[in-house]
Amino acid sequence: MMEGTKKKFTLLQLGKTAGGVALRLLYPPRCALCDTILGKGEEGCCSACAKKIPRVQSPTCFRCGKPVGSWETEYCDDCRKIRHWFDQGAAAVTYTGAMRRSVYRMKADNRRDYLDFYALLMAETLQKYRHIWQPELLIPVPMHWKKRQKRGYNQSELLAKKLSHLTEIPVDGTLIHCTRPHTAQKQLGRKERMKNLEGSFALQKPPGRLQRVLLIDDVYTTGSTIDALAKLLKEAGIPNVFFLVLCIGKGKKTVCTAENVCYTEIEMRSERRGQNEQH
Numbered sequence: 001m002m003e004g005t006k007k008k009f010t011l012l013q014l015g016k017t018a019g020g021v022a023l024r025l026l027y028p029p030r031c032a033l034c035d036t037i038l039g040k041g042e043e044g045c046c047s048a049c050a051k052k053i054p055r056v057q058s059p060t061c062f063r064c065g066k067p068v069g070s071w072e073t074e075y076c077d078d079c080r081k082i083r084h085w086f087d088q089g090a091a092a093v094t095y096t097g098a099m100r101r102s103v104y105r106m107k108a109d110n111r112r113d114y115l116d117f118y119a120l121l122m123a124e125t126l127q128k129y130r131h132i133w134q135p136e137l138l139i140p141v142p143m144h145w146k147k148r149q150k151r152g153y154n155q156s157e158l159l160a161k162k163l164s165h166l167t168e169i170p171v172d173g174t175l176i177h178c179t180r181p182h183t184a185q186k187q188l189g190r191k192e193r194m195k196n197l198e199g200s201f202a203l204q205k206p207p208g209r210l211q212r213v214l215l216i217d218d219v220y221t222t223g224s225t226i227d228a229l230a231k232l233l234k235e236a237g238i239p240n241v242f243f244l245v246l247c248i249g250k251g252k253k254t255v256c257t258a259e260n261v262c263y264t265e266i267e268m269r270s271e272r273r274g275q276n277e278q279h
Contacts, residue, residue, distance in 0.1 A: 009123045009166050010043065032114040033098040035105070044117030054094040056125070056248065064223060065090040066248050084223060085230035086215070086241050090129055091248035092121035095219055099247060103218060110152060118218070118246045119162035126167060126244055133242045135214035138164055138171040139233075141225060142201065144178040159246065160216040169214070176229060177204050201229055207236050215243040 029038045033049040045053065059068050061076035063084060068076050093099050106114045140160035148154050157173045164171040179202050207213075215229055220243070230241040 007127070009120050027113070029113065032102050032117040044120055049098065052098065053121070054096055054099055054250075055121075056091050056094060060090075063088060064220065064248070066220075067094065067250060078222065082223075085227045085234060086223070086243055087230075088129075088133070089215075089220065089223075089226065089243035089245070090125055091220060091245045092118075092125040093247055094250040095221075095247035096250050103247060106155065106218075107151065112153060112155075112158065115155065115158050115162060119159055119166060122159065122163055122216075122244055122246055123166040126163070129242075129244075130167075133212060133214060133240075135169055135212050135242060136210055137175075137213045138169050139175055139213050139215050139229075140171070140173050141215060141217040141229065142173070142176050142178040144181045144200075146181050156217045159218060163216060163244075171216075174204055175207060176201055176232065201232055203232065203236055207233065207238055210238050212240040212242070213238055215241065217243065217245045218247065220245040220248045 029043075030036060031038055031042075031044075031046040031049050033045050033053070036046055038044075038046055042050075056065065056067060059071045059073065060066060061068050061079050062074050063079040063086075064076060065088075066076045066078075095103070102111075102114060105111045106118075138160045140154065140156040143151075143154040143156070154173075160171045160173065163169070178200055180200055213233060215226055217226065220226065226243045230243075233241050
């Protein structure tokens with residue numbers, strides 16, 4: 001994609017890959033959010049769910065891209081307290097509601113068919129930052145071979161490859177490898193997560209003269225995994241490390257409705273004030 005130009009990404013681009021058309025005929029595509037069969041002209045998600053995608057809305061944290069409460073807030077609570085190794089990051093959607101359930105199905109039920117739609121959302125988000133970050137290479141978060149063997153795939157690697165196909169930014173899934181399995185991170189705090197990840201990643205080859213790289217993952221929570229990889233890359237001589245994920249935590253000051261639409265608390269209060277004034 002040429003710098004400074006806008007590009008409309010479509011799932012048709014990904015569907016044209018080897019076997020893509022045949023698979024769509026044998027297995028009709030389903031909505032990535034509600035899992036119903038898509039109707040004519042619908043791509044990735046149904047028209048009803050398209051209105052409820054919990055896209056990350058500004059204002060966001062300048063460092064990690066998490067929603068914050070107001071335009072005056074430069075950093076989220078976590079980024080004010082923590083020194084991150086990465087330079088900046090962004091996410092396509094908040095990790096909440098139907099999107100959270102979708103990611104769970106993707107991992108637990110082998111729903112790799114959702115990944116095309118996820119990559120589309122990420123490519124659209126990357127357009128906002130590409131001219132600033134100018135990434136030379138996409139690097140997926142690696143997965144230990146035992147975990148990959150159990151799941152059957154590394155979703156971060158597949159996302160990076162699909163994103164590369166859409167954006168024409170090269171991808172390298174062999175630069176870093178996971179050296180040992182680590183316990184699940186879900187129930188761990190940030191300090192425990194960082195300790196859990198110690199010695200988990202290593203370079204498989206010299207990074208050469210790379211100056212600006214973009215880490216790719218599906219979910220950002222505390223940022224401990226991204227930080228561990230960013231630290232490794234910076235110590236190897238790469239000065240600028242950014243990240244792009246599908247989902248990020250919604251932030252403490254963000255409220256998500258039953259319809260899966262997210263607002264900041266400030267926006268919610270403003271709406272209520274406006275309604276009260278009308279009445």
